[in-house]
Amino acid sequence: MSVIAAPASRPLDPRKFGDPLVTAKGEARAAVALSALRTLWVNTGTLCNITCRNCYIESSPRNDALAYLSAAELRDYLEEIARDALPVEEVGFTGGEPFLNRDLPAMLREVLSRGFRALVLTNAMKPMRNHAASLLALRAEFGERLTLRVSLDHHSARLHDLERQEGSFASALEGLAWLAREGFRVHVAGRAAFGEEGEAAMRAGFARLFAGHGIPIDAQDPVALMLFPEMDAMADVPEITTACWGILKKSPDSLMCASARMVVKRRGAARPAVLACTLLPYDPQFELGATLAEAARPVALNHPHCAKFCVLGGAACSR
Template sequence: MSVIAAPATRPLDPLKFRDPLVTAKGETRATVALTGLRTLWVNTGTLCNITCRNCYIESSPRNDALAYLTAAELRGYLEEIARDALPVEEVGFTGGEPFLNRELPEMLRDVLSRGLRALVLTNAMKPMRNHAAALLALQREFGERLTLRVSLDHHEPLIHDLERQEGSFAQALEGLDWLARQGFRVHVAGRAAFGAEGEAAMREGFARLFAERGIPVDARDPVALMLFPEMDAAADVPEITTACWGILKKSPDSLMCASARMVVKRRGAERPAVLACTLLPYDPQFELGATLAEASRPVPLNHPHCARFCVLGGAACSR
């Protein structure tokens, strides 16, 4: 299979995304209000067992800019959810590779025992398998309230391995096969831009792969198989104004930041912080406070990812 290079893009206009209130053209920038916190994301740390060519948050075996969050630190937010009767339904765990954090099983048990759903984003490689016994215990006790979303960038090994590393496709499939055999609820995340043949053909390719291996994922379901758009903060993209909602016939309530927040622990910080978005862990303007209550204020869409990934790309990290 040949690999088709992505088309060239224009560089980002340096006047864009500078003011949280107005665009480069002087128009009112769009903001998104928190309509109800339904998904709490937890970044367990940016360390990962592999280095991908285009990782959304630059995770690697050396990047510890976001330190390991502890179960005790997460428990404080779970207690805030219970105390304030927040409408949280699901807690998602991302990284880095979440299974490198040794306290992940304890965090999962704390979440699931409170009646919430848990979602783990993983590459399904060795770190996940190191927690096999703990995972099986959680699966037996909580069943389908626990979902593991496995990163599989393409249904062909060549393209996946070009992004991640040689042999990673086979290792991810081995982990996905194990999850399926053990009866876990599994989803898959791919990259839309890697499918030069188009989304329909990408889904057909994944469907064939899942059928061949007996993996119970419906490739036609946009939640069970999420195909994420690519992000390049240096490439030009339109700024989103208040007028865009009507022009695009899109509601701000459909964006992730209308219903989600993310907890991170910065290296050297005394306590975790709450961010507006899973995709912007390093931009200080998206750090909203230390508590969920402090982080409930509206979010200006003052970053290229807001436009490319969420508004124009239509992507969402949770259901």
Template structure:
């Protein structure tokens, strides 16, 4: 089945998200200070074995806008964490598909050996299974300190395959079951609004799937089964002002950029760079420097994703 995504009209107000200091209405834009670096994400490269219809990072078998990070480059940031006694607890690996990067096992080994937890975001397809021996060795040495979060857009094959490609659901489920059978700690990431179902129905559907396949993931646990909001860049969203914190009864420290940063390496760049978060790898205003120290400055919430994904999650403080 081949389905082309509909072309959505751009509904985002072009006057918004222009000035890092002020909103289109002239109000003070909210920013988030780094309260403490708890999670460092490493983007292993944007190449992926599948092309999804709505990939926010545009990963595909041809997109190498972010090239493979090497184990030596990874080590530089891990050494900075150790040298500066940064409070990093977890090293996350994302892509693209991280298992396409042949240095991934070495990077995982380095992170785990230094005492960090490691989290890998994967589609659990062939690239992961190709590195089964290395994964099993890491499991034997580090056990539950290694977590693999498998992407399943929906608990049914039809919608998952519509997003990714025909037959991808069956392969992903086989990979997820292999992880479970071999004693790995696994989480699952789905999509909150996919198929038009409410959260309760989605979690019930995933619970039935996990029970049927013998996969020990608690679908009621929001960490074990994360349901992420949609990332439709064509839909208008309000800008986040300093007043929104009080109106939404939300603390800036609850946002991702208060406790995490991501390392990327751009095609043609001499060295990696540190960006504000996993959602904004391409926007130059969110590139913060070449070291974790340089990247410790506050982040202005000057992008629709800041509102859509991180702050609101379906709520709104102003229009």
């Protein structure tokens, strides 16, 4: 998941997001309890085949801060889900570029054979195509239980390539079109704001792109085409207090940390760790434990991304 820089905004007040219990104004900070673990995210590693201008997780061909997770390490968490009868429905794979991890096909087979849905976030470039045979076998066996969400930051090559690198749009679109031709269930992730362009224009542009390449995605469907809000941890944003739920008429259960956790393997670590969500892989206050049971505790909304992306932006990485 990568981000086009948003227009200049007021810098973050340094007094904010310092205390997990209270805001800079001394008000009680909101926290979100895990109501039910529905989605388990797996970070397959931060290595990526490209370097984006503004990647929130700093993925690149050189960044291995999050190491490759192995199929055996994932199996331990799947066994915990089975043993504790956790209500997990979907396992999502993110990176980096997940298809650089050679264990990904084995992990997908393990997840799908246990009856879960699987979602892979990919740039659909060469690393994905290198696994074409394995993907086709998985599609033949498990059908629409496997979804691939392709990152296209914009419906034009110029703006997509400005973020990712020259030629990446053509390569990603070729991969997306291949997935569509082969009958995979495909979604697309784009950016909600490019300059002055609004959501309606963005969806219309994507609709034209999909129609022109025979890609069966409904651009008006907010799940099939997710347009994520911009993320800038240095831009000012309100802190979320316990009073905000009533003011915003929003339930804490609607946030992804109420129903999701993410497994990562830090470089040099003896074992994986479980984090509160996909957006905060490096902030130690969001590392909740080594097991899903240890990670089943409330999460204080003590980061700008909690406010802008999740509460105010209304976004979620899964459906």
